[in-house]
Amino acid sequence: MLARRIIPCLDVKDGTTVKGVNFVNFKNAGDPVALGKRYCDEGADELVFLDITASHEKRGTFIDMVRRVAENVSIPFTVGGGISSVHDVGRLLEAGADKVSVNSAALRRPELIDEIARHFGNQVCVLAIDAHCINGKWTCYLNGGRIPTGRSLFEWAREGQERGAGEILFTSMDHDGVKQGFACDALCELSSQIHIPLIASGGCGAREHFLDAFALGHADAALAASVFHFNEVEIPALKQYLHHAGIPVRL
């Protein structure tokens, strides 16, 4: 049976893993390659490396780190941050990344999704969406949650899917860093509206939150950062917990 995936996310700035509280204040959580390998050895199903400030500061992506990750980990990993062309994607895949996530650049120019899918296949393209819930309406944000777009989360996710995204990575900006659980209602709604895999992100503070993301949110995968970086949730124990709760996981 297809297992639900546990995905540690390594937000990277200047070669160092960081995790913000609501994306603003950063705490150091170590070297991304060493951390990635540790998670791989502990049973993580996939890894995500996000250059979270890339689009804001117009920085390029981080090819050398990607290459070192590819040499050291034996599970799939996604790289995101500052990707705005098929050329960027080609360089990252060549360095060993399995997938890329696009966010702001795709909101600005949605054809980017079509281009990536056509060149490299749908499965390469993860559409990352940062959204806030304002007056009961989920709205997409640009540049790590800084700039509102007025676009609806659900409508944009469906459009991304039609254009060829292979997965949706939905981060609730309202829940991110707060550690009170994922946005399960929005996840459940989103999952029912799309037919590609959905990754839950933002808000995880305890192992119960993963269970909720799968059981209530119907997510196919759940992503978290600080709970792993600071050993608040350990992956082997988390998987045992989920297994005993009836969630199919890779043990």
Place this chain on the structure above:
Amino acid sequence: MKVAILKYNAGNVFSVLHALKRIGVDAAVTDDPTYLRSADRVIFPGVGEASTAMGYLREHGLDELIKSLTQPVLGICIGMQLLCRHSEEGNTPCIGIFDVPVRRFDNSAAPDMKIPHMGWNTIEAAPGKLIDARSAAGYLYFVHSFYAPVCEHTIATCNYITPFSAALHKDNFYATQFHPEKSGSVGETILKNFITL
């Protein structure tokens, strides 16, 4: 031991190179026909779109070259699908080692089953040289929207929406729909098994 990884326009050729390095095997990523013919093992990897990949192989005469290989060959993911007769992806005639058509997953009867089939899944396989008993009991990483139906060449099956071929074998040609290079220690064992066939 000379191991060649076929270089073409599909992603992830370097992932296979890295995985082999982790198990202590040096390999060359190449499209040189002489080198490919003289290699002890040839790996035909890939992530991509069938018609684009097949077009590239034809243009460079690599389709005929692959067909003529006599040493053990391992096709992975799109590499496996291109070794089949035909793919529904882009309505593409393929290399035809395995006489089976590649079809698109149809989830109309089970809309909650997501496409692509993405993630870690279990397989059923009678233990053999490529997939030993321990590997057959493990989880393997899949990511694909098209599949080869179960056929006479099937040596492992996976069940997602429908039972399909997780691995194929005919003569010197082996193929896996899953990605051994991305399947943790289980995948590394399968790669080792291929090298030591």
